[in-house]
Amino acid sequence: MHYDVAIVGAGMAGASLAAELAADMSVLLLEAESQPGYHATGRSAAFWHETYGGPDVQPLSKASLSWLATPPIEVGAGSFLSPRGAITLCRSGERDKLQAFADSFAANGLSFEWLDRSGLDQHCPGLRPDWTLGLREPDCADIDVAGVHQAYLRMAARRGAVLHCNAALTSARRGGAGWNLETRHGSFSAQVLVNAAGAWADEVAAIAGVRPIGITPFRRTIIQLRFDRPIPRTLPLTIDINGQFYFKSDGGDGLWLSPHDETPSPPTDAAPEELDIAIAIDRLEHVVEWQVRQVSHKWAGLRSFAPDRLPVYGFDIADPDFFWFAGQGGFGIQTAPAAAKIGASLLTGKSAAPMIENIDAARYAPARFT
Known part of the structure; x- marks a missing residue:
C-alpha cells in the first residue's frame, strides 16, 4: 500500500503526529523496537514544567497544558496531570x-x-x-506519560494509521510517487517521509540522503x-x-x-x-x-x-518531501499536543488549530540551519 505519510519513530513525537494526521491522510508509523516508546518516551521524568526548555519552548508547553489537563472527549480519558509544583x-x-x-x-x-x-x-x-x-x-504537574502515549496511539489507530514494530528503516530511496522504503519488517512507499526518530534523527536523514542537521x-x-x-x-x-x-x-x-x-x-x-x-x-x-x-x-x-536547543518542525529546505519532527530534548512530552498540531498544520496545509494560532512556528523550521 502507498501512504500519504510515513513516520519513522512511534514514540511520543511520532504517535502524537500520527494521531493528528490520520483524520486527513493515510499514515504509516514505523517503529524500530518491538514496542513504541521504548527509549526517551518510556524514560521520562514525567512532569509538565512551564519554564522547562527556556522562553522559546514555553509557548509550546503553555499551549499543550489544556489538552493534557482536560483531554478532548475523543481521547476517552481524564486528566493526564496531577499537582506537583x-x-x-x-x-x-x-x-x-x-x-x-x-x-x-x-x-x-x-x-x-x-x-x-x-x-x-x-x-x-x-x-x-x-x-x-x-x-x-x-502550576507544575506530574504527567501520566504512558497514558498520554497510549491515548495518541489509540487515536491514531482509530483514525486509520497503521503501526509496524520491529521495522527499523534500512533504506529510503526516491521513486515515482515519493519514497520507496525498506525496513526490517518489509517494503513500503509514501509520498512524504517524516523523521520523528529522536536520537536517531540524523541517522534517518542520512539513510534518506538528506543533510543531517546536527541533532x-x-x-x-x-x-x-x-x-x-x-x-x-x-x-x-x-x-x-x-x-x-x-x-x-x-x-x-x-x-x-x-x-x-x-x-x-x-x-x-x-x-x-x-x-x-x-x-x-x-x-x-x-x-x-x-x-x-x-x-x-x-x-x-x-x-x-538541535544545535540551538529548539525543536525542529518542518520540511527540509532541500527536500520538500522530507519532514523534520525531532530535536525535542527533554520537553517533548510536555509539548507534544502543540507540537503535533503544528506538524499536522504544516503537513496538511490546513489553518493552524486554535491551540497554536498564536505560536510562530517559523522559529522551529529547519530553514534556520541553512
Missing part, C-alpha cells in the same frame, strides 16, 4: 542568577512566587542552611532513592538554578533524582553510569540533610537537541 533554588549570594531567570520569562507573561528560607522550609523541609531563596511555580543525543541519568526518613509525597520538583540537579517525590516515600547530566552519546539503548549515580548522590547530600539508605532503581535515557 516546582521550586528553583539558589544559595546565598546567587539572587542575581534567580532574578535573571525570572526576567528571561517576563516577555512571556510569567510571574513567580519568591520564597525566602521560611517559605522554602514549608515546601521542601530538610534543606541545608546555605539554600536561602527560591522561585515557586505552583545530538545526550544521556540523562535518573535514580530512585530511599532515605532514613519518609520523603513527603507533596515534595515539589526541586531544581538548582545552576543546573546541577533536580529531584521530586516518587509518589511513595522516596525520591527521583537526576544530576542534570548531559553527556553526548551515540544513539543507543542508554544505561546509567556508576560515576553519574555517585555524582548525583554527592550533589544531593550538599542540598538536603536526609541520609541516603538505598538506591532502589536507576535508569538513563537520551535527550536529543
Whole structure:
C-alpha cells in the first residue's frame, strides 16, 4: 500500500503526529523496537514544567497544558496531570542568577512566587542552611506519560494509521510517487517521509540522503532513592538554578533524582553510569540533610537537541518531501499536543488549530540551519 505519510519513530513525537494526521491522510508509523516508546518516551521524568526548555519552548508547553489537563472527549480519558509544583533554588549570594531567570520569562507573561528560607522550609523541609531563596511555580504537574502515549496511539489507530514494530528503516530511496522504503519488517512507499526518530534523527536523514542537521543525543541519568526518613509525597520538583540537579517525590516515600547530566552519546539503548549515580548522590547530600539508605532503581535515557536547543518542525529546505519532527530534548512530552498540531498544520496545509494560532512556528523550521 502507498501512504500519504510515513513516520519513522512511534514514540511520543511520532504517535502524537500520527494521531493528528490520520483524520486527513493515510499514515504509516514505523517503529524500530518491538514496542513504541521504548527509549526517551518510556524514560521520562514525567512532569509538565512551564519554564522547562527556556522562553522559546514555553509557548509550546503553555499551549499543550489544556489538552493534557482536560483531554478532548475523543481521547476517552481524564486528566493526564496531577499537582506537583516546582521550586528553583539558589544559595546565598546567587539572587542575581534567580532574578535573571525570572526576567528571561517576563516577555512571556510569567510571574513567580519568591520564597525566602521560611517559605522554602514549608515546601521542601530538610534543606541545608546555605539554600536561602527560591522561585515557586505552583502550576507544575506530574504527567501520566504512558497514558498520554497510549491515548495518541489509540487515536491514531482509530483514525486509520497503521503501526509496524520491529521495522527499523534500512533504506529510503526516491521513486515515482515519493519514497520507496525498506525496513526490517518489509517494503513500503509514501509520498512524504517524516523523521520523528529522536536520537536517531540524523541517522534517518542520512539513510534518506538528506543533510543531517546536527541533532545530538545526550544521556540523562535518573535514580530512585530511599532515605532514613519518609520523603513527603507533596515534595515539589526541586531544581538548582545552576543546573546541577533536580529531584521530586516518587509518589511513595522516596525520591527521583537526576544530576542534570548531559553527556553526548551515540544513539543507543542508554544505561546509567556508576560515576553519574555517585555524582548525583554527592550533589544531593550538599542540598538536603536526609541520609541516603538505598538506591532502589536507576535508569538513563537520551535527550536529543538541535544545535540551538529548539525543536525542529518542518520540511527540509532541500527536500520538500522530507519532514523534520525531532530535536525535542527533554520537553517533548510536555509539548507534544502543540507540537503535533503544528506538524499536522504544516503537513496538511490546513489553518493552524486554535491551540497554536498564536505560536510562530517559523522559529522551529529547519530553514534556520541553512
